[in-house]
Amino acid sequence: MLCLSPRAPCLPGPHAKAPPSAGAGDNAHRLTLRAAPRRWRLARHRGCSAAAPVPVPAPRTTAERWGSLREMRRVWWVCGAGYWVQGFRCFPWLALNFHLTRGLGLSPVALQLVQNAGSLPLVAKPLFGVLSDAVYIGREHRLPYISIGALLQLTAWGTLAIMPVTGDTFPTHMICILIGNLGASVTEVVSDAVVTEFSRTQRTGVLQSYAFIGLAAGALLGNLSGGYVLLRTQEPKIMFTAFSVLLGLQLALSIGTKETLPSSHGNSRSLLVKSSLWANLRKQFSNLMTAVREERIFYPLAWIMTSFAVVPVLSGTMFCFQTQHLKLDSSIIGLSKVMGQVMVVSLTVLYNRYLKRIPLRRLVCGVQIMYAFAVLSELILVKQVNLMLGIPNEVYVLCFSALAEAIAQFKVLPFSILLSSLCPPGCEGSLFAFFTSGLVFSAILSGVFGVGLSALIGLSSGGYSSLPLGILLQSLAALLPLAWLSFVPENWTADGKIVKQR
Template identity: 40%
Template sequence: MKPSSETKLESMTKTCNDTKMKNNNNKKETTGKQRKMLLGLGFWIQGFRCFPWTAVIFFLKDGLRVDPSTMQILQNSANLPMVAKPFYGLMSDSFYFFGQHRIPYIAFGAMLQAISWFAIASLPSSTISFFTITMYLLVGNLGASVVEVANDALVAECGKQPNNSSDLASFTWVAGSIGGVLGNLLGGVSIDRFSPRAMFLFFGILLVVQFFITISVSEKSLDLPKNTSTHGIRSQLSDLLTVLRKPKIYQPILWFAASFAIIPALTGTMFYYQTQHLKIESSVLGISKVFGQVAMLLWGVVYNQRLKSVPPRKLISIIQGTMAVLMVSDALFVSGFYRTMGIPDSMYIVLISGFLEVLYFFKILPFSILMAKLCPPGCEGSLMAFVMSSIALAFIVSGYLGVALASYVEVTDNNFSGFQKGLLIQAVCTVLPLFWSSYIPEAPKIEKEKKKE
């Protein structure tokens, strides 16, 4: 038998280890809750941005009476601040405020958005113009892009920890989708009951709430991985350029951006076709967007549970091909094919158009997880920001190409005779990126390369 003193020592050691383990588990649980609260709110607000934008679109159409091409130019031009995301990422990676380099940027971006929407809501009727609204929307999107960069960097940093990347990415995807569902649902209902100013004001108040919740969170409580790189902006820029020279980094980014940019967007024309030509009510369009956001929500859940092991090249290529098929379906819809089969226009718009509108974004989830795995430590913010800015620029190019295509097929707000031809051209352009999908690396290859490094 062991002496009683030795037995007591072993008992005390075990108790001490159990206490430490319990404290560590409690700390991890608290850290996880803090992360999910901050990121969940951030991505929820990001998804809910469709609420005020619903009011913007109808205000441009009915209030300022702009044509489809002008509306599409504004929608895409307002996204120009998104193109500068690498700069915001470099700032976030390099400059710390009170020992923090993510929280301050989220708070600043939220407040900048709030100021923008409050300003639009308070504009006197005599001064409202296409130019003034465009300027304020640019400021609002500047704030939104800063928030998105910081949030994406947080997801990438937290994703460096074992078994956390896909789960956290899927969580934020679901949070954004829920925000989109509520935003579109409330937007479709509110547009007929409240003025656009009231909707802008309500969203501004939400952003103020986000600001105060964000500044109440300490970045230390998030237990982020320690950054061993230097924080100078020149060093961060040098690191980013070094990373971007790697084929496994720049090739998938190049393909992904091109897969969006090459497709001429006809969203403005479709909106006018549905509201002006078919006389579809705004509530139906709202339900269509809600259906699309529900599909986004389900996509996040299904991907996390069933599809995260599928090679990214295969999954993204399938999504790209499905987009082309649905665009051909849209051409049939415009020709009246489904109407002759007894399918109401409103049903097609809710189910197919709503799904196609969000299908563009399905590719982003597996691609962002892929890039987070490839991203070296220390430049998460700048690299993920570069990826997102590439996507933003691609969408802008897509929008401008759509304006050019609408002009080529001679579509106006009253004449849609060439719309079907435009949709078929759009479908052909969507198929083209599939011919060089080899730029997207397969998962086994990634793991192999990472082991070599």
């Protein structure tokens, strides 16, 4: 009789004869023989109905293992470069804001609508996550999607670099913004999935912290150089061209790298290729829904998303107030964003060293209260209290203008580490895509509420007398998420991965 499993011994047939034995050993052997026909029939039934066993891969040599490690390091560098480039996107976006307000003459409300409408492709991240988890391009399912995302962004920003500045080109501008954000969303989804796969082999939170630092470092350099270049040249198209060149380098790097991940030598792909494309997608979507329905995942996701959605954002109005009413240079705006990214890096290092030992609910409560006070601090600039204290507008904007934005960006880090520790294998791309798309959708809702609040209290480019009221309402709204703070795990820490079920 043939073995049904390459690792299990052969089961005896139903009529196998017992070897001679005596005493208690003979009784035990007879009991074994009576059970043998039942086991043999079960094994034969399974052998007929089940698929052929997956062959065990041959053990790899030392040279192959070292080569695999080198390739994994290259993949990680591609992923890190992707985070840096995504952080550097503030470089062309700073130019685009000036381009839309000064070149095309958009009002503050229209600028904020463009910013929020342009973020709509980011809401489709779960689809890209499911695709990258379930659909292989060749023998790879991560790096090809990074290449596709870089190509889409290159197409969008390259088109903006050569497009004439006239009022009738606004629809084309909007299409380019949508395509650019579509490419950025694909790249971000896959980068998050790669980080999650690599994080299974590292200490908790280390790779997420490095990714945050890479993102903040790109944003720091982008804002620093963006303000300087825009002040020197007054030509946004130069910045569009420079960013297009950077995207071309990212595209070449991702194409020239072989995908090797910690899961590459498992059998996850062998399980996927046996089914049709539609079956793979349906199975991956079902796995995503199962993961999201888990209480330990659903409740933290609900809290972090609603904590952004309920706060109306007045970013476009504040940008116009600083540039048109206070007459601040673009270099000051860029440097203020630099200070914000320095704060993000500092908070990330502080979290990785000390704050990750604090239980998540207590940490998030403190961060949310700090965010509310940071929003309220904008009143000092709007009411010109800083001038009464002898602090020029430029210095105040440089040091404190990006404080609330930095705290909001840092607030995402503990939740990303929590999801990494809870994410089921095989759902890395789809779960984190769902997470980030939820954040984007919350930001869009926040921007829409900000536009509605601006219209309600009468904010316009001609007058900012009601801006203090808007900031006060925004600060009060930032305290609302404390009412459902019980959604956040009480005893979980990034050090111990202790999750107390709600």
